[in-house]
Amino acid sequence: MTGIFRPENAAQVVEAVAWAAAEEEPLEVLGRASKRAFGRPVQAGHGLELSGLAGITLYEAEELVLSARAGTPIAEIEAALAEKNQELAFEPPDLGPLLGGEAGAGSIGGVLACNLAGPRRIKAGAARDHFLGVSAVSGRGEAFKSGGRVVKNVTGYDLCKLMAGSYGTLAAMTDVTVKVLPAAEKTRTVLLLGLDDGKALAAMTRALGSAHEVSGAAHLPAALAADSEVSYVREAGGAVTALRVEGTGPSVEYRCAALRRELAELGESEELHDRNSAVFWQEVRDVRPFVTRPERLVWRVSVPPQAGPAVAGALAQGQDALAYYDWGGGLLWLALPPSKDGGHVGLRAALSDCGGHATLVRGPETLRAAVPVFQPQDPAMAALTRRVKDGFDPRRVLNPGRMVAGL
Amino acid sequence: MKMPEPDATVLARRREIARALNAIVPGEGVIADRDELAVYESDGLTAYRQRPMVAVLPETVEQVSRILAYCNAEGIKVVPRGAGTSLSGGALPLADGVLLCMARFNRILDIDFANRCVVAQPGVTNLGITKAVESEGFYYAPDPSSQIACTIGGNVAENSGGVHCLKYGLTTNNLLGLEMVLIDGTVVRLGGRHLDAGGYDLLGLMTGSEGLLGVITEVTVRILQAPETARALLLGFPTNEAGGNCVAAIIGAGIIPGGMEMMDRAAIHAAEDFVQAGYPLDVESLLIVELDGPEAEVDDLIARISAIAANCGAVTSRASESEEERLKFWAGRKAAFPAVGRISPDYYCMDGTIPRHRLPEVLKRMAEMSARYGLRVANVFHAGDGNLHPLILYDANNPGELENAEAFGAEILRLCVEVGGVLTGEHGVGVEKRDLMGTMFSEADLAQQQRVKCAFDPDSLLNPGKMFPVLHRCAELGRMHISRGQIPFPDLPRF
Numbered sequence: 022m023t024g025i026f027r028p029e030n031a032a033q034v035v036e037a038v039a040w041a042a043a044e045e046e047p048l049e050v051l052g053r054a055s056k057r058a059f060g061r062p063v064q065a066g067h068g069l070e071l072s073g074l075a076g077i078t079l080y081e082a083e084e085l086v087l088s089a090r091a092g093t094p095i096a097e098i099e100a101a102l103a104e105k106n107q108e109l110a111f112e113p114p115d116l117g118p119l120l121g122g123e124a125g126a127g128s129i130g131g132v133l134a135c136n137l138a139g140p141r142r143i144k145a146g147a148a149r150d151h152f153l154g155v156s157a158v159s160g161r162g163e164a165f166k167s168g169g170r171v172v173k174n175v176t177g178y179d180l181c182k183l184m185a186g187s188y189g190t191l192a193a194m195t196d197v198t199v200k201v202l203p204a205a206e207k208t209r210t211v212l213l214l215g216l217d218d219g220k221a222l223a224a225m226t227r228a229l230g231s232a233h234e235v236s237g238a239a240h241l242p243a244a245l246a247a248d249s250e251v252s253y254v255r256e257a258g259g260a261v262t263a264l265r266v267e268g269t270g271p272s273v274e275y276r277c278a279a280l281r282r283e284l285a286e287l288g289e290s291e292e293l294h295d296r297n298s299a300v301f302w303q304e305v306r307d308v309r310p311f312v313t314r315p316e317r318l319v320w321r322v323s324v325p326p327q328a329g330p331a332v333a334g335a336l337a338q339g340q341d342a343l344a345y346y347d348w349g350g351g352l353l354w355l356a357l358p359p360s361k362d363g364g365h366v367g368l369r370a371a372l373s374d375c376g377g378h379a380t381l382v383r384g385p386e387t388l389r390a391a392v393p394v395f396q397p398q399d400p401a402m403a404a405l406t407r408r409v410k411d412g413f414d415p416r417r418v419l420n421p422g423r424m425v426a427g428l
Numbered sequence: 429m430k431m432p433e434p435d436a437t438v439l440a441r442r443r444e445i446a447r448a449l450n451a452i453v454p455g456e457g458v459i460a461d462r463d464e465l466a467v468y469e470s471d472g473l474t475a476y477r478q479r480p481m482v483a484v485l486p487e488t489v490e491q492v493s494r495i496l497a498y499c500n501a502e503g504i505k506v507v508p509r510g511a512g513t514s515l516s517g518g519a520l521p522l523a524d525g526v527l528l529c530m531a532r533f534n535r536i537l538d539i540d541f542a543n544r545c546v547v548a549q550p551g552v553t554n555l556g557i558t559k560a561v562e563s564e565g566f567y568y569a570p571d572p573s574s575q576i577a578c579t580i581g582g583n584v585a586e587n588s589g590g591v592h593c594l595k596y597g598l599t600t601n602n603l604l605g606l607e608m609v610l611i612d613g614t615v616v617r618l619g620g621r622h623l624d625a626g627g628y629d630l631l632g633l634m635t636g637s638e639g640l641l642g643v644i645t646e647v648t649v650r651i652l653q654a655p656e657t658a659r660a661l662l663l664g665f666p667t668n669e670a671g672g673n674c675v676a677a678i679i680g681a682g683i684i685p686g687g688m689e690m691m692d693r694a695a696i697h698a699a700e701d702f703v704q705a706g707y708p709l710d711v712e713s714l715l716i717v718e719l720d721g722p723e724a725e726v727d728d729l730i731a732r733i734s735a736i737a738a739n740c741g742a743v744t745s746r747a748s749e750s751e752e753e754r755l756k757f758w759a760g761r762k763a764a765f766p767a768v769g770r771i772s773p774d775y776y777c778m779d780g781t782i783p784r785h786r787l788p789e790v791l792k793r794m795a796e797m798s799a800r801y802g803l804r805v806a807n808v809f810h811a812g813d814g815n816l817h818p819l820i821l822y823d824a825n826n827p828g829e830l831e832n833a834e835a836f837g838a839e840i841l842r843l844c845v846e847v848g849g850v851l852t853g854e855h856g857v858g859v860e861k862r863d864l865m866g867t868m869f870s871e872a873d874l875a876q877q878q879r880v881k882c883a884f885d886p887d888s889l890l891n892p893g894k895m896f897p898v899l900h901r902c903a904e905l906g907r908m909h910i911s912r913g914q915i916p917f918p919d920l921p922r923f
Contacts, residue, residue: 043910083676084783084814106682136624147624149632150601161908165876166869171781172594173813173853175587175636176861176868177895178877179600182632186624203682226542232565232653234721272725279722325543325621351623378626396626401614405883409628412879415908424627 025051025068031156031164031195037069038193039162041418050189050420052092052128056135058120060188060423061394062386071130074195077101079170086153086170087201091130091194098129102201110202111148112139114306119319119383124307130194136186139306140237140265143229143348145202149185154198157184159191160414170198183409189420190428191413205267209277210237210293210301213284215259218242218330218346224287225349226326228264231283233276237265237302238349245310245345251301253291263293265302305347308354311383317343317356318363318384324377326350335371336364359385365392372396395424429476429517429859431893434524438504442481445504449484449526452494457532459483468527471512471519472574473860475776475830480507480521485529489607489615489645492528496643497613499526505889506611508639510551510582513574515777516858518586518638518894528643530581536560537646543621544651545604550581550644554588557649566651569596572854573762581644587636589854591687591718591761594812596652598854600635605648608634611885621648633880638856639891641884655720658686659730660757663737664711664744668692671713672787674740675811678717678733685729685812687718689761692791694806695768695819696760702767705760708744715811716757764808765819772804772821776833780844781853784814793843794818801836803829815853816844842867857895865897874898879905 026037026048041048047065051057053072071092079088082105089098095113102108113132117124138147145151154168167180184194213224221240228235239262246254246261254261266276281290293301304310311319324332329350336342336355343356357364368379378396381389398406403425410417410428422428438445446460459465460482469477486492499506505525512519521527533549536556540546541564546557554575557568571590572578578588584606589598596602605619618634619625634641665671671690678685691699691707691714700707707714715737719729730747737745748754760767768775782790791807798805804821818840822833841851841861845868851861865874874896881888882902892899 042908081783081785083680084785085679086783136629138624142623146597146601149624149629150597159876163872163876165873167873167877169781169848169850169868171783171814171849171853173589173598173781173810173815174850175854175856176850176852177857177865177874178880179587179632179636180877180880182600182629182635183880185632186627186629191628203679203684206682230541230544230566230653232656232722268721269725269728271728272722275722275724323622323624323626325540327542348623376620377622380626398627401610401616402627405610405616405630406628408883409630409880411906412883413876415906 023066025070027070027073029073031074031158034071034158034193034195035162035164038158038160038418041067042160042162042416045416045418047418047421050193052131052134053094053126055117055122055126056120056131059116059135059382060389061426062390063420063423065421069193071193072128078196082107085172085201086198088170088196088198089129091197092128095127095129095132096125106204107201108204109151109199110141110145111151112141112306113137113148114139114308116307116382118312119308121315129197133185133197134187134189134194140239140302140347143238144234144236149182151200152181152185152197153200155181155184155194156196157192157194160416160419168198172200188423190410190423191419193419207270207273208265208267208295208298209273210298211264211266211277211280212253212257212291212293213262213287214257214289214291216262216287217260218333220287221260221262221346222327222330222350224262224284225264227284228280229349233266233280234268235264236267237263237305239263239305240346241310242345245343248310248313249301249304251293251297253293253297254301263301265298310345311354311356314356316359318359319382320355320357320368320379321382322353322355322368322377322379324351324353324372324375328375328377329353332371332375336368363388363392369397431478431522431859432899434522438524439481445526446482448498449482449495452498453484453486453491457485457487468509468512468521471514471517473515473517473520473858476517476520476859478521478523480527481524483527483529485532487532489609492609492643492645493613493615495526495528496609496611500611500613500887500889503887503889505892507891508643510579510585511553511577513578513582514586514856514858515779516852516856516860518856518858520859522893530579533581533645540621541566545621545648546651547646547648548580550647551579554578554580554583561651565653567654568649568651569602570599580647580649584635584644584647585637585639586856589815591689591810594688595684595686600632602650603631603635603647604650606631606634606644607646608642608644610642611890619648638858638895640881640895641890657723657726658718658720658754659726660748660754661717661730661733662744662746662757663715663717663742664708665713665715665741666711666743668713668791669788670741671715672784674715674737674742675784677736677740679812681732681736683729683733685717686720687716688812689716690714690809690811691761691764692807694804695764695808698767698771698806699760699764702770703759703763705756707760711743716761761808768806768819768821773823773825776820776822776837778818778820778837778840779815779852779855780841780849781813781815782844782847782849784811786847790816790843790847794840797836797839801832803833803836813853814849838864859894862895863897875900875905882906
């Protein structure tokens with residue numbers, strides 16, 4: 022890369038992208054570059070880093086809305102929200118440490134562009150579900166906006182959804198507006214101890230199929246539970262299945278007791294209170310069990326919840342795989358030893374019956390260039406994807422190849 | 429409202445087109461008789477009427493695919509239709525268009541309690557999904573007021589909401605997967621029973637795309653276990669400001685109620701006269717706040733919100749003590765539209781969203797407009813999310829009054845945009861708000877949206893004349909005006 026543009030306002034982003042489009046010079050689009058090692062490596066002569074577009078521009082807690090420049094540090098936004106007892110309900114993971122970088126280094130634009138979501142995804146949705154409005158610069162070098170600053174809006178196509186999860190390949194975002202929500206007054210986590218994967222899935226399914234509004238359902242095998250900073254989890258001496266309940270005091274106490282009662286036949290249970298719950302769910306969210314195993318390839322596999330253990334079982338055949346579940350079995354975090362194909366052939370074959378998708382979140386650059394990092398699409402979807410890309414970035418100047426080779 | 433000029437060459441081929449469609453969908457599946465087509469001439473926005481050239485009711489995905497491929501090859505426009513309950517004219521037929529009715533796609537394909545989802549054909553009603561799963565205590569959360577009739581496919585096309593969407597989300601937040609057919613007949617599947625399918629979020633894009641991008645043939649939605657209990661609070665305030673402040677204070681206290689509805693004086697009186705819900709008649713603003721969850725939570729929140737309301741100057745404060753009483757509180761709100769229909773020969777329902785704190789100002793200016801246009805207005809309001817439903821009272825039999833009501837409505841929507849809001853919260857743009865899109869979006873914004881349309885439907889055959897005020901050709905939109913120049917801002921830090 023010969024240089025990085027660091028624009029300080031939206032007009033300068035337009036100028037940079039218009040130049041890139043005119044010269045057909047690809048740009049690597051970055052927020053604060055904390056997730057640069059996520060996705061396929063981009064071949065670009067120049068970078069376009071949006072960290073200069075920083076700052077919260079509007080925060081109205083009682084309207085549940087916050088607007089910020091796209092490069093605003095996520096940590097700054099979370100701190101501002103915490104002052105008003107609010108939060109980003111989709112619980113954005115901090116993938117920095119997993120990717121070998123620092124914690125707390127990402128931007129709001131990066132979180133949205135990668136459509137990240139933590140354990141609360143099952144109840145509150147992903148980044149996409151909280152993304153209300155966007156101003157961006159297309160690969161044509163033209164500024165456009167979509168959405169608004171109100172939580173209910175169906176005026177025109179929802180281009181925020183397209184921006185979420187597009188990894189900077191459609192447009193460079195300059196300003197974003199998100200829905201924010203009150204943080205829970207109280208959090209407790211019910212721990213079920215010593216369940217195998219199948220029993221754990223049954224327990225999570227019962228809990229999520231109940232009226233108790235479970236906002237996190239994860240299962241860690243013994244080897245990974247033993248690494249937790251939370252002593253109850255670390256010293257459990259076996260696998261740990263965790264169910265989170267959040268809300269007002271009386272409600273949380275009632276639901277926790279009800280869950281423990283309804284799941285009593287599965288054996289003994291423990292309960293984590295606010296502080297330990299926060300630490301534990303942050304570990305699950307940020308893939309902490311694999312941060313300390315930096316040599317391994319890390320895959321994020323989204324499947325129908327009931328398929329989780331079967332997919333994990335198929336992958337464990339004859340290899341040294343580590344896995345844990347979030348989203349009630351629907352999200353499988355998988356760590357494999359390094360290999361030439363990264364395990365992608367076996368992984369994707371395991372998904373062919375149940376449906377779902379696998380993303381290589383951590384792996385060496387050469388591997389990420391060689392194997393499909395994101396789930397390969399069938400020809401019809403690939404063609405449609407290409408036409409959508411053409412509508413935003415016909416000259417392929419924004420993050421070319423980030424998601425798919427040649428796109 | 430100007431629709432695209434009917435294509436005379438297509439109209440001249442009407443019988444031949446009907447025959448070709450009949451070859452794909454045999455028997456009763458094709459309607460070409462002018463009288464029989466009358467039932468399709470409008471949707472929920474009855475001010476606009478247009479009989480389609482021909483209507484077709486396919487039963488299989490393969491038929492949908494062949495119909496679209498045929499229309500695409502022949503350059504014939506297609507308007508998809510669910511139950512036809514759109515309030516924005518989204519399913520308004522075209523004189524030279526095929527109306528593609530999805531009513532026969534009315535089966536639930538799979539109920540998957542373990543994965544907490546339902547797979548349904550698009551013509552299943554919204555309430556039909558809840559009915560299919562309620563035996564196990566589950567329900568489908570989005571509940572538009574037309575839920576008895578409106579279809580799940582239409583809900584996806586319009587991204588329908590309902591009174592519970594502040595807490596439980598809109599259609600887009602409850603949708604897991606789709607199967608759809610593109611205009612060239614290609615069948616594609618988006619998502620499934622898992623979350624956040626990889627690739628561009630075309631599932632999110634499709635939701636609320638108003639039938640302009642593809643025809644939905646299968647829908648997978650997530651279902652939830654119904655809350656254990658629900659109670660409602662009825663709160664009356666002497667001013668709209670006080671009511672608005674109470675809404676802000678409830679949310680400021682960190683409480684997101686299951687539903688939070690507001691009515692103004694005119695709506696309160698119309699509803700009370702109609703259903704005798706027990707509403708106080710001496711207040712300017714009435715709030716219905718519903719709390720749902722376990723009893724311990726609901727009772728606690730009822731007490732907290734009662735205290736907040738007292739602080740905000742509530743002159744009426746009643747909590748439902750039984751399920752009958754809760755339903756009675758809601759009866760007036762749910763009957764608000766027909767209640768207004770009783771006091772006026774016609775009414776026109778608007779659907780703007782505003783930042784909530786601008787409510788008193790918007791209501792004041794709406795009252796000024798009401799005086800100026802000489803038309804009464806009643807307001808019901810999804811207070812939690814700022815979605816306003818002004819009902820403009822008029823009489824279509826008085827010459828010029830419909831046009832007057834429409835002008836009044838357009839001015840309300842422009843006001844919504846002016847205060848930082850949007851043209852439509854849940855009813856869609858359709859034909860109704862099409863020509864107002866320019867008040868919210870620039871030429872560049874609309875051009876980018878239409879380039880998305882071009883990726884799906886390059887000849888603009890799917891539901892043309894809806895959503896976009898001006899139709900540009902895709903070739904024109906795709907052109908780039910390049911001026912090669914110096915490297916930008918050389919004085920900017922780059923290294």
